[in-house]
Amino acid sequence: MQPYFFPYIGYFQLVAAVDRFVFYDDVNFIKNGWINRNRVLDGERNRYVTVPLSGASPSLKIRDIAVQPREIWLRKMLESIRHAYAKAPHYAAVSALIEQCLSAPVAQISALASRSVVDVCHYLDIDTAFVPSSTQFGNSELKGVNRVLDICAKERAGIYVNLPGGRDLYDDATFRSNGVELAFVEPNLSAYAQFDHAFQPGLSILDVLMFNSKDRVRAMLSVEARS
Template structure:
């Protein structure tokens, strides 16, 4: 998966369901995606929190795109999150996690986005191993399913797990002929209390963490895995 910024719960279900997770950081950047932004709760529904980028372009790889200096955006983002969640039951602990993630001295959005995933997993005691595609496999010339299968071969993987969007991209027979089982995780978008708001599904994992204990979140991550 591409490294996403504090992604939604389905992304973390995928992470929790596997032994080793590959950040696809050497593929082309997609504008208006989830690499540098996500959604949090707002009085009128939800709103985006966004990490501003420098020179972002679909012609560049994710790993080559820089974030703008933190003094431009960090305080505003933290204030937006505080405004949304200051009265949430787990705000104190989760706000510390957020500041830890966003204050780390990294310059590339791929590193920052990846770190948000890794740090949330540490917070939840998820022991999945992480690797970046740009540093491990040396196969960036391959495309689509051919690259996925090459990574599976190099990892000696028996099962490749993806989110439902992969159903339109990958064919079970192709994977089986290469000795790999293809499986999918079904995102758990079950409702939970969000103050007195009508439930807003699919927000950033931050929303889930603000309103649910660690144990409850781990239970939520186990629903719909590996089917």
């Protein structure tokens, strides 16, 4: 998966279902996607929090796109999150996690987005190993399913797990002919209390963490991968 910025719970359900997770950080950047932004609660609605980038372009790889200096945006983002969640039951611990992540001395959005995922996993005591595609496999000339299968071979993977969108991209017979089982995690967006508002599903994992204990979130991440 591409590294996303504090992605929604379905992303973490995929992370929790696997032993090793590959950050696809050397594919082309997608504008208006989830690499440098996500949604948080804003009263009864939701809104985006966005990391500003320098020279972002679909012609560049994710790993090559820089984050703008933090003095431009960090304080404003932290204040926006405080305004949205200061009265949430787990605000103190989660705001410390956010500040730790966003203050890290990383220059590229790939590193910052990847760190947002890894830091949340550490917070939740999830021990999945993470591997960046740009430094590990040396196969960037391959495309699509051929690259995925090459990564599986180099990782000696018996099962490749993806989110449901992969059903339209990958063929079970192709994977089986290469000795790999193809499986999918169906995201579970179970409702939880968000103050007294109607439930807004699919927000950033930050929203889930603000309103739920670590044990409750870990239980929410327990989703079985199926063929």
